[in-house]
Amino acid sequence: MNDENLVESLLPAVDQQLGSPQTPYVKKTFIRLVEKEEVSPDEAKELIALCLADETNRMYIDKRDFDVQRYQQLLEGLPGEPGEGE
Numbered sequence: 001m002n003d004e005n006l007v008e009s010l011l012p013a014v015d016q017q018l019g020s021p022q023t024p025y026v027k028k029t030f031i032r033l034v035e036k037e038e039v040s041p042d043e044a045k046e047l048i049a050l051c052l053a054d055e056t057n058r059m060y061i062d063k064r065d066f067d068v069q070r071y072q073q074l075l076e077g078l079p080g081e082p083g084e085g086e
Contacts, residue, residue: 010049010056017048029075037079047078 017026026048033044051074059066 006053007046007049010052011045013052014045014048017052018045025072025075029078033078039079048075051075051078 014026017023018030020026029048030041030044033039033047034041039047051071054074055067055071058070
């Protein structure tokens with residue numbers, strides 16, 4: 001699966017996170033991107049999906065559980081590409 005297909009497959013998860021009270025940081029990131037960074041809503045969701053893909057990939061590589069703190073850090077770094085500062 002290429003990166004574009006992976007991001008596309010994660011968009012429903014991003015939509016779910018945007019509406020979930022358990023992931024308010026995702027909605028906060030979305031609002032920041034759209035209102036302050038002037039990113040389109042679709043692009044904002046794709047950027048969030050990239051962060052989710054990055055953390056999910058790292059989870060499999062490192063054989064560990066999902067790291068919510070790392071995911072939040074990736075989201076805070078948007079609109080840059082996930083992993084740019086690593």
